[in-house]
Amino acid sequence: MKSILIVEDEEAISRVLSAYLKKAGFNVIRALDGQQALDSFDESHPSLILLDIMLPEIDGFELLNLIRTKSSCPVIMLTAREGIDDRLAGLNGGADDYMTKPFIPEEVVARVNAVLRRPSQWSDGKRKRHFGSLFVDYSARQIYLNGAEVNLTPRDLSLLLFLTEHPNQIYTREQLIEHVWGMDYEGSDRAVDLSIKRLRQALSHWSSKEGEIRTLRGTGYQLWTG
Template sequence: MKSILIVEDEEAISRVLSAYLKKAGYQVTRVPDGQAALEAFESSPPALILLDIMMPNMDGFELLGRIRGKSSCPVIMLTARDGITDRLAGLDGGADDYMSKPFIPEEVVARVNAVLRRPSQWSDGSRKRHFGSLFIDYTARCIFLNGAEVTLSPRDMSVLLFLAERPNQICTREQLIEQVWEMDYEGSDRAVDLSIKRIRQALSHWPATEGEIRTLRGTGYQLWTT
């Protein structure tokens, strides 16, 4: 049974989400603040985190950054702060999805299901491939650069694998949105650009002579390799 960590200081919202997720077959842990979330995460890593932004002790953005420093665990942000600045800050910080309050509990469950489906959708037999010093194991969804593992969020990993399965081919933003963000996507293609930005940062030590993520202005992106 997959476990969900709910980080929410409003007891009523936390209880409702817990009830719907348990009904959907998930195991649920509820905590009221960021510090308690870190302790729960370290003692028993969940399959996914539902994360509020405005909380005591540590806000959701800080907690997201600390989680991303050590794990690619999927994170869906749930918040009353629905401005585009906050939404982009969450996505740029590595969130896999962002939902504004008030929300329908059934939709939250659907988003959780969609995010948790992503890890298996790119598996392809036992394929492994080297792009110079960059090594990709498609089955295990692991990436190593110069022998060191590269940590990416599940969504960013899916973007990179989509490009890596099509080396030197141009992939449009529309293709990436359709294949990676799926039905749960709301917003502009700016989310694709932010994902590519994070991937480039993660691969900053990949020699340009071996390959790179290229932007084709007005068209899309390409994993170019020699």
């Protein structure tokens, strides 16, 4: 039996959703705040999460980021706010769907079933990936940080995509030139240093607890992710 974690601080809404999901054949775990939800997630490993944005302790966006550092579990965001910014922040942050209150419980169940039928976005290990608040879409060649797209030059983007495909591996300048610039590149390998510098500036708001581009003196560079 698949389990659904409902993270909703309004008791009445949580009870109604729970009743409808149980009727549909799901096992249900409920959490009333962000910290309780994080503990329940680690203990129960649910098949899907219904996640309210406005939560005590840890809000929904922060909780989504924490979950995405460890799991690709499907997440449907729930909110009373209709702003497009919230919707984009949720979807770009790794949510699989988004529903605005008030909603019909039957529709929530239908959305849950629809999301669970989708193939995992991590199924090929490459198409999309999360490093905390940093979200990488390899198919679209786009990078998002805290829900906002990071604008990079084509070469800097290619370098960052390569590093995120090989986290925690160390590469010399020469290796990065070969993989990113190409064997026919005739410029200085210092171009790697300048590109790394620009990437660090572009990712300056990325938490060092989630990851960072490290320089290993005398060796090369590494995208460290803990």
